[in-house]
Amino acid sequence: MSDLVTYTRRDAVATITLNNGKVNALSHEVFAELNAALDQAESDHAVVILTGQPGIFSAGYDLKEMTRSPEAAGALVEVGSSLSLRLLSFPTPVIAACSGHAIAKGAFLLLSSDLRLGVEGPFKIGLNEVAIGMTMHHSGIELARNRLQPAAFQRAVINAEMFDPQAAVSAGFLDRLAPADALLDSAHAEAARLVELDMKAHHQTKLKARAGFLASLKDAIEKDAAHLGLR
DSSP states (O other): OOTTEEEEEETTEEEEEEOSTTTTOBOHHHHHHHHHHHHHHHHHTOEEEEEOBTEEEEOOBOHHHHTTOHHHHHHHHHHHHHHHHHHHTOSSOEEEEOOEEEETHHHHHHHTSSEEEEEOSSOOEEOOGGGGTOOOOHHHHHHHHHHSOHHHHHHHHTTOOEEOHHHHHHHTSOSEEEOGGGHHHHHHHHHHHHTTSOHHHHHHHHHHHTHHHHHHHHHHHHHHHHHTTOO
């Protein structure tokens, strides 16, 4: 792994930190590093904490790659959607420690995690695709439909509404908030509780509980790829 993504482990808890510039843009290289870190966490049988830098979790896909061509955009979305599928079916619990703004794919990473902690402050969380001229992809719609509250789903996906952290809890992007200086301590406290789970039971129950969701997400990824000529 490079400096774009760092991996540290304390006992049975792995912390994966995004560190790609001021907005933590998600590029092919970053996704490759994230998958490598998840490979290591899986090998370590570790509960995962996924976090960013103070003030920014991630502002989403790397726009340089997204604007090269429709094919380039589709390929990056497919990689990102496949990562979401992996997180939702990961064998150990995944905690998102949202350290600030989480926009577009950054917010989708929250929707792909088992437990989502945010921080208090003047931060924006949401899906801005239609505000910047992007028709929402099928996989994004499925992620939002299955994790957001019904009223918030319409507001977030169709109207590109941004939520402050407290409203993001009500909407379903986050589960609860912590003071900014206590985010990682709170995440580690949650991880210490989750470490005590029977991981085989956790994983099998996760797959059962999300069976329909995972199937619909796989289908959506295929639809997106077919639409953009990637299949």
